[in-house]
Amino acid sequence: MINLTGKVALVTGSSRGLGRAIALKLAEAGADIVVNFAHTRSAADETAGRIADFGRRVAEVQADLTEPDDIQAMVEWIAETFGRLDIVVSNVVAAPNTSLLTATPDQFDTAMRSGVRPLLLLAQAAQQKFPPASAPSRLIAVSPVTERRGLLGAGDAVLQQTVGHLAAELSVHGVNVNAVQVGGVSSDAAHVAEGVAGAILYLASPLGDLIQGQTLVINSAPRADHVRAA
Secondary structure (H helix, E strand, O other): OOOOOOOOOOOOOOOHHHHHHHHHHHOOOOEEEEEEEOOHHHHHHHHHHHOOOOOOOEEEEOOOOOHHHHHHHHHHHHHHHHHOOEEEEEEEEOOOOOOOOOOOHHHHHHHHHHHHHHHHHHHHHOOOOOOOOOOOEEEEEEEEOOOHHHHHHHHHHHHHHHHHHHHHHEEEEEEEEEEEEEEEOOOOOHHHHHHHHHHHHHOOHHHHOOOOOEEEEEEOOOOOHHOOOO
């Protein structure tokens, strides 16, 4: 059984949905959790209450993940309050998709700003607070993009390349950087959220020590009763 007791994890966008499932999975394994939210504190309160039921320390922090000052202040507060930061999960909401041939510059900027920028800013802020290389840390990106074409497909490709390059730069500091991609299924489905959360837990644990710069794809195989005989 995976045991993350003593670890502190920041899960962004964890007030609801996929982020909440990830936060609960890490808390169930023993980690103390920082719940990040952008707007709805009541939803964050609900997530925090369920984490507290596991007997874990939990805090809620409101921050805009596209703003460097917000992210820096959040990470500084976590380090001061908890005394450490071991795991960062960058979970963001995908922007609306459109064809690359019709996408406006503003739409392109929005896709990069909402998808790739938070990961980069979190990496820059957290690498100053992660434990020494002798105590491995984790930075894990979640891509909720189920569509592999158009503007979101391009943004997801940039995200995966960013993960690889961050892994190369942070590996010397004992930080494993990986991604989990939701492949071809709805990230709102409860069973898919559970599968993604399980993958995050695996990468966050010592079982993921030798995994670096990779993207783990979580897809949903068709049920047997949906497969038609030839």
